[in-house]
Amino acid sequence: MPTALITGITGQDGSYLTEQLLAQGYTVHGLVRRTSNTVRSRLDPLFHNKDVYNKSLFLHYADLDDTTTIRRILVKTQPDELYHLAGQSHVGASFDIPESTCQFTGMGTLKILEILRDLEKQPRFLHISSSEIFGRPDESPQNERTPMRPVTPYGVAKTFATQMVQLYRESFGLFACNAICYNHESPRRGESFVTRKITKAAAEISLGLSDEIVLGSLDGRRDWGSAPEYTTAMHLMLQQDTPDDYVLATGQTHSVEEFLDAAFQSVGLDYKDHLKQNPKYMRPAEVTRLVGDPTHAEKQLGWTPATTALDLAKQMTAADVESLKQLATSN
């Protein structure tokens, strides 16, 4: 049975991918950062499952810039597939912490590629790239050949990493792929991203736990898809005969306002009764025309995105209502 190693295993995508790989019989190793805070809520059900943890799922401590430790773990675990999902992934935050964003997102990827280059048994490698590499593109929708023109520190760092993956594939023959992911959401999305912030607020307001939501601009448009569908495609990418880059997107955009409206309506609320806006949440620069063309993934991988942004607004709000109710009964 194959073995996979995942960086960023505690994140939204890492946790879905882990579940999917375990269900297919993989042994899964994950890298986790050593922090004093050991909250890994997305992995908790697996972590506390005695039939899984330390049987088919193993966690190892390593920071992304800790090259020696990562090399040691790779040599010890001998993975067939390496999914590199870790990194500071918040675009807004990347304006406040550009250096560490570049260090972990950009240099962190190069360091892993350098280790792989020297390994006798090289795993197939997947790097999670981002639509932010396109920034302000001249063409819409974007595909794998669209020039990269990032406009945020996160986008610049991801562009560096994406191009390094291409370079190591072409120059050193690594089986290395970029999953160029447009925004992908789920009930496990971090709470500082706008979708989850909205669905959590809609749930809290509907249960009488809060009365307002404070946001920045509502005009931004995003191509929002479903996270577990995107991790399914990532796995398919590493099962192909040849390595390649793939855009993972729905091909449809919605505004923040449309998502807000759908989430609030799903619990019988009108967002206009609860919205406050604060310039604090506005970005120094916004991507404006990001929408992906998933044709290559559809044709080559047989992958189709099924969940729409408005489905996500409803599903995520319902999940937040459910977990708040559970919290209330357990207290």
Ligand code: GDP
């Ligand atoms: P990303 O920027 O595409 O990675 O995703 P986000 O979920 O962080 O932001 C999506 C859009 O929501 C952007 O256009 C933001 O400017 C907009 N937005 C409006 N208010 C907020 C807010 O309070 N928090 C965040 N994160 N984004 C907001």
